[in-house]
Amino acid sequence: MEEKPLILITNDDSISAKGIAQLVKSMQPLGDIVIVAPDKPQSGMGHAITIHDPLRLKKSNQFPGIEAYTCSGTPVDCVKLAIYEIIKKRPTLLVSGINHGSNAATNVLYSGTMSAAVEGAIEGIPSIGFSLLDHSSDADFEAAGHYATIIAKSVLENGLQSGVCLNVNIPKGKKKALKGTKICRQGRAFWEDSFDKRNDPFGGEYFWLTGKFTTTDKGEDTDIWALENNYISIVPTQFDMTAHHLISSLNEWDLKK
Numbered sequence: 001m002e003e004k005p006l007i008l009i010t011n012d013d014s015i016s017a018k019g020i021a022q023l024v025k026s027m028q029p030l031g032d033i034v035i036v037a038p039d040k041p042q043s044g045m046g047h048a049i050t051i052h053d054p055l056r057l058k059k060s061n062q063f064p065g066i067e068a069y070t071c072s073g074t075p076v077d078c079v080k081l082a083i084y085e086i087i088k089k090r091p092t093l094l095v096s097g098i099n100h101g102s103n104a105a106t107n108v109l110y111s112g113t114m115s116a117a118v119e120g121a122i123e124g125i126p127s128i129g130f131s132l133l134d135h136s137s138d139a140d141f142e143a144a145g146h147y148a149t150i151i152a153k154s155v156l157e158n159g160l161q162s163g164v165c166l167n168v169n170i171p172k173g174k175k176k177a178l179k180g181t182k183i184c185r186q187g188r189a190f191w192e193d194s195f196d197k198r199n200d201p202f203g204g205e206y207f208w209l210t211g212k213f214t215t216t217d218k219g220e221d222t223d224i225w226a227l228e229n230n231y232i233s234i235v236p237t238q239f240d241m242t243a244h245h246l247i248s249s250l251n252e253w254d255l256k257k
Contacts, residue, residue: 005031005092005156008120010078012042012099012112015062015070019098022141023130024063026148027095030156034091035063036082038112039070043101045112047119048074057081075116083123093156094120097130098144104131104169104223104233105189105215117165118239126155127165133227134172143175147232151181160236167235171227182231187222189215 007027011020015037027033039058056072069086071078075096083090096116103111113129120127128151132144151168160166167186171178196208215224223233 006087007031007033007152008079008082008087008091008094008125009033009035010037010075010082010094010096010116012038012045012075012096012116014038014041015060015068017041017100018139019100019130019132019141019144021063022145023095023098023148024066026145027152029149030153031092033066034082034087035060035066035068036071036078036086037068038075038078039072042074042112043099044110045074045076045115046110047076047115048112049080050074050077055081057085075112076119079116079119079123090123090125092126093152094125094127095130095148095152096120096128097132098141098148098170099129099131100139101135102131102133102169102227103129103167104227104235105187105213106191108167108186108235108237114165114167114237117167118237121160121163121165121237122239124162126160128152128155129165129167131167131169132172133169139172140174143173143178144170146175147178147181151234163240164236164238167223167233167237169223169227169233171230171232173230177230179229179231181234182226184223184226184233184235185219185221186235186237187215187219187224188217189213189224 050073060068099113117127117129226233
């Protein structure tokens with residue numbers, strides 16, 4: 001009998017989030033599952049790892065009949081512990097999410113969801129991060145789950161180049177409203193940050209980070225355009241951040257003075 005694929009599932013919204021419950025349901029037809037997820041929300045942690053505090057790992061009964069654990073650390077901590085302490089090998093596939101909120105464009109840099117997928121790519125594991133453009137507590141993950149199954153199945157069948165993962169973002173709405181998928185590049189956009197300054201009851205100042213997401217990228221090949229036009233965006237993403245196109249010109253600088 002052919003061995004089933006082993007699928008590692010994680011996220012950054014915690015093991016009790018609606019998104020990971022949908023992702024587990026979506027992956028069950030594709031293989032055997034192991035879940036290692038944060039014990040509390042870890043959104044915006046990026047590629048952080050825990051080095052100054054002990055990591056706690058506990059078995060979880062969140063998903064009856066499925067091997068599941070909670071981790072006190074970040075999403076990247078979850079991936080590392082899963083590979084080296086729990087399954088003690090590289091899984092066939094790593095999937096992360098389904099995140100509450102967009103990880104398109106430069107959001108990918110801050111995302112715990114995508115950092116888990118990038119960590120999988122660093123380890124040579126075909127990996128996918130899934131995000132739904134809906135922050136509401138009653139977000140409908142049905143359409144995202146449907147496409148998560150399709151995309152994960154395709155990765156299992158076709159593989160991914162080593163060092164590359166997929167950043168998948170799904171527009172808010174019903175499945176019938178979605179126009180399908182588009183392979184995209186990461187759009188050029190950024191947050192115009194601002195801070196809401198307040199005072200606590202003792203007169204001390206504190207700040208809430210706010211801001212406006214802004215883009216001047218008008219390309220119709222970006223994840224931003226795809227999502228604005230009700231397509232699911234799929235961006236191949238890598239951890240090599242080298243600006244290769246500048247190497248030759250930088251070599252012409254006189255750095256021997």
